[in-house]
Amino acid sequence: MAVNTQFPIAVHIMAALGFRRGEDTASALLAGSVNTSPSFVRRVLAKLSRAGLVETATGRAGACWLAKKAKDISLLDIYQAVDAPKAFSIHGYSAQKACPVSCHIKSALEKALARTQKAMETSLRETSLARIIADLKRP
Numbered sequence: 001m002a003v004n005t006q007f008p009i010a011v012h013i014m015a016a017l018g019f020r021r022g023e024d025t026a027s028a029l030l031a032g033s034v035n036t037s038p039s040f041v042r043r044v045l046a047k048l049s050r051a052g053l054v055e056t057a058t059g060r061a062g063a064c065w066l067a068k069k070a071k072d073i074s075l076l077d078i079y080q081a082v083d084a085p086k087a088f089s090i091h092g093y094s095a096q097k098a099c100p101v102s103c104h105i106k107s108a109l110e111k112a113l114a115r116t117q118k119a120m121e122t123s124l125r126e127t128s129l130a131r132i133i134a135d136l137k138r139p
Contacts, residue, residue, distance in 0.1 A: 007084035009034055010044050011132065014078055017054065018070040018133045024063030044082060051081030070133055076124035087120050088113050 012034050017025055027045060031038040045064055048054040053073055056064040066073070090109055096102040 004085050006044060006082045007079050009036065009040075010048060010078050010082045011075060011129075013041060013044060014048065014053065014066070014070075014073065014129050015132050015136060017064065017066045018129055019136060020065075022065055024057070024065060026063055030064075047082050048078070051077065053077060053081055066129075070130035071128050073129040074125050075127045075129070075132070076121055078129070079121070079124050086113070086117050088116065 013030050016030055016033050027038045027041045030045075031041045034041060045054055045056060049056050049064075049067075052067055054064050055067045056062065090106050090113065095106075
């Protein structure tokens, strides 16, 4: 199963920008911190920029910085900006008509997973980027 890491990478990038407190930061520096390519970082930054969470300057000395104070950015803002997948997804297998579990599991599970997704999003909404940055400073 493929794992989508855009959300944690986006939080890493945002935390690095917040940690640097408004300094202009190049995507190459962020890529080194995340251990990925500058082009991948730029794609994530583009999503964060479209969401109004970062500002960027293009060109040879391109840089980026937070568009808002870290205390005003929630993890949910970042999660939504990168269009991260839901916490769980339901399989796409065809229902086996002879099995009542197979015929009804998707609708039964959708209810539980919707509650789980809502709880996760509530938790992300309640956690600010400033909290993450503060936790970085505590070993």
